[in-house]
Amino acid sequence: MGSKYSLTWDLDVFFPGGSESPEFQRYLEQLEVDVKTFSAKVEQTDVQNTNDLDSWHEIVETVQDLSRRLGEASAFISCLTAQDVKDEGAKILRGRLSQVGAAFSAGMNQLDHLIKQTDQENWNRLLRDSRLQPLAFPLEERRRRALEKLPADQESLAGDLSVDGYHAWGDLYNAIVGRITIPFEEDGKTEQLSVGQAANKLSSPDRQVRQTVFRRMNEAWEHESELLASSLNHLGGFRLNLYRHRGWDSVLKEPLDINRMSEQTLTTMWEVISQNKGKFLQFFERKASLLGVSKLSWYDVYAPIGSDNSTVSYDQAADFILEHFRQFDPNMADFARRAFAERWIEAEDRPGKRPGGFCTNFAQSGQSRIFMTFAGSASNVATLAHELGHAYHQHVMNDLPQMVQRYAMNVAETASTFAESIVADASIKNAASREQKITLLEDKAQRAVAFFMDIHARFLFETRFYEERRKGLVSAARLRELIVEAEKEAFCDALDEYHPYFWASKLHFYITGVPFYNFPYTFGYLFSAGIYNRALQEGPAFAQKYVDLLRDTGRMTVEDLAHKHLGVDLTKPEFWQGAVDLAKADVDQFLELTEGD
Structure with missing residues (x-):
């Protein structure tokens, strides 16, 4: 008997023929032409004539x-490269699209110049x-950012200089990691593992x-x-120098601005977390005793406990998700049913796919596509719910102007974590055995540990690294000291x-696109938990408020x-405390179930 739901997605609905699609070739060619036309037009626009409202609107x-259209093309290529890592045609398309993207960015720089040159009176008009x-919100944001930058x-x-400077140091990191091999002996023979393969062994x-x-x-x-x-030193040095020329004092200015949040909110969030870590220390003690050690080491924190190996079919997972989404909001369930029925999801367990999972948005078609590999585990079910949450977030924004659909990284995880929480809590409630319940609760508690402790360590390290980097280069020996101090705290x-060597092993420190690629994760997790807490209190009446909130994520x-x-006031501790209390309740339940084990 076949599956009720397909495990492979449909990309032909966008451009038939995959990376060889003639339709997609024509689409890209037209996009190249239109981007050039746009850039030329903006360059020729005289700032004196920009008071013409029709021109601005156009x-x-x-x-x-x-x-x-760039989003549509990018999503299509991402899907092609994910479903088959050996698709050479898709790699060529990606290179071509990145050139189109660079041309569009150049045009946007020119537009920023026009925005900057417009006097305040005309801007208000x-x-x-x-x-x-x-x-108004994204346009004001663009103007403010343009005014805060250099000419x-x-x-x-x-x-231009950052391509062979700043970004090159990030590329060097990837090249170094790519050549590292780690010898590991298994079944009497030594294998050379990649960094990714070795990291997987840490969950043995x-x-x-x-x-x-x-x-x-x-x-x-x-x-x-x-x-x-x-x-790491040159990445930090480049940023600090650029910030100095722009007249920016704080290294947090850019990441906070990208995430549209204040430093006071960030400080309050970390303070509340720090005051509530005691409960998670109890979790560590219990986990240590379950693993048969007196104290956990770094490589034990995410180690599995319990022996629950139960699996579910893809159809069972889909039906379970639909049932529990429906209890919160029938519209959310109807949306998810459409995603399953119209083959928006690539979940087949087969070789040649890239690892991990993601959700991408086809901006012009008003559809999303979800990528993952489903093997039947509880964490696979959670991932499927998580990615459907992302797709739902986009779905409720599809009718809004494109400019106000752009939400930042810290709120990007709101709907995904919310959807995952609905399903994770239902899974715990419906667990078939005590062992299964313990495994699921431990998984939830570990997620909280990752956000409250692991990511806190990254934030403390990065903040202190920049403080020292201002004074000069920071040696590898000092980086080791800084990271261990941050981890201990x-x-x-x-x-x-x-x-x-966590400072060396974590890609996030070397990402050039976004500095401080850490605290937005913790914010997103807790913000979503606080919203979920409200949903538990208000029940189905909260569903419309939730949609209204998601629709505003790109415009405030x-x-x-x-x-x-x-x-609520995010600069005050009450909201954060309520969110942290949910995670502490999971630990309490875990401690109760493992008492005497």
């Missing part, structure tokens, strides 16, 4: 149209125009395996530590052994979003 409409008023020619120069139930891999990985990181320290000195600061839709 430019903004073009920007939104091109953004939608422009924002009052009924056609542009719905876009356009200097920003362009910095951008065998402590000897975890410990051996951890030691070997650290030897590999130590061997490359001088080069990796050089990469974030984990309340509860571990037996720490990770002195997080403080305004929380105040408007939840009536």
Whole structure:
């Protein structure tokens, strides 16, 4: 008997023929032409004539149209490269699209220059125009950011130099990691593992395996530590220099601005987390005793406990998700049913796919596609719910202007984590055995540990690294000290052994697109938990409020979003405390179930 739901997605509905699609070739060619036309038009626009509201409206409409079409092309190529890592045609298309994207960015830089040159009186008049008023938030944000940067020619120069400077140091990191191999002995023969393969061994139930891999990985990181320290120092140095020229004092200015949040909100969030870590130390103690050790080491924190190996079919997972989405909001369930029925999801377990999972949005078609590999585990069910949450977030925004659909990383996880929470709680409630319930609760508690402690350590390290980098280069030996100090503080000195090369092993420190690629995760997790807490209190009546909140994620600061839709002040501890209490309740349940084990 076949599956009720297909495990493979339908991409032909967009462009038939995959990477060889003639239709997609024509689409890209037209996009190239239109981007060039746009860039030329903006360059020729005289700032003196930009008081003409019709011209502004036309430019903004073009920007939104091109953004939608670039998004469509990008989503299609992402899907092609994910479903078959050997698709050479897709790789060529990606290279071509990145050139189109660069040309569009150049045009947008010119537009920023026009926005910057417009005097305040005319700017206010422009924002009052009924056609542009719905876009006031992103347009104001663009103007403010343009005014805070260097003159356009200097920003362009910095951008050009960053290709072989700043971004090159990020590329060097990837090249170093790509060549690292870690020897590992299994079944009497030694294998050379990649960093990714070795990292997977850290979740082995065998402590000897975890410990051996951890030691070997650290030897590999130590061997490359001088080069990796050089990469990290130059990335930090480039940022600090650029910030200095722009007149920016704080290294947090850019990441906070990207995430549309205030430093006060960030400080309050970390303070509440720090005050509530005691409960998670109890979790560590219990986990240590279940693993048969006196104290957890770094490589034990995410080790599996319990022996629940039960699996579910894809159809069962889909039906379970639909049933529990429906209990919260029938509209959310109907949307998910459409995603299953119209083959929006690629879940087949087969070779040749890239690892991981994602949800991508086809901006012009108003559809999403979800990528994952489903093997029947509880975490696969959670991932499926998570990605459907992302797709639902996009779905409720599809009728809005393109410019106000752009939400930041910290609120991007709101709907996904919310959807996952609905399904995770239902799974715990419906667990077939005590063992299964313990495994599911431990998984939830571990997620909280990742956000409250692991990511806190990254944030503390990165903040202190920048403080020292201002004074000069930071040696590999000092980086080891800084990371262990941060880990000890974030984990309340509860571990037996720490990770002195975490600064070298974590890609997030070397990502050039976004600095401080850490705190938005914790914010997103807790913000979503706080919203979920409200949903538990208010029941189905909350469903419409939830949709209204999601629709506003691209057009206001997080403080305004929380105040408007939840009536809370994110700079005060109460909201955060309520969210943390949910995670503590999971730990309490875990402690209760494992009492005496």
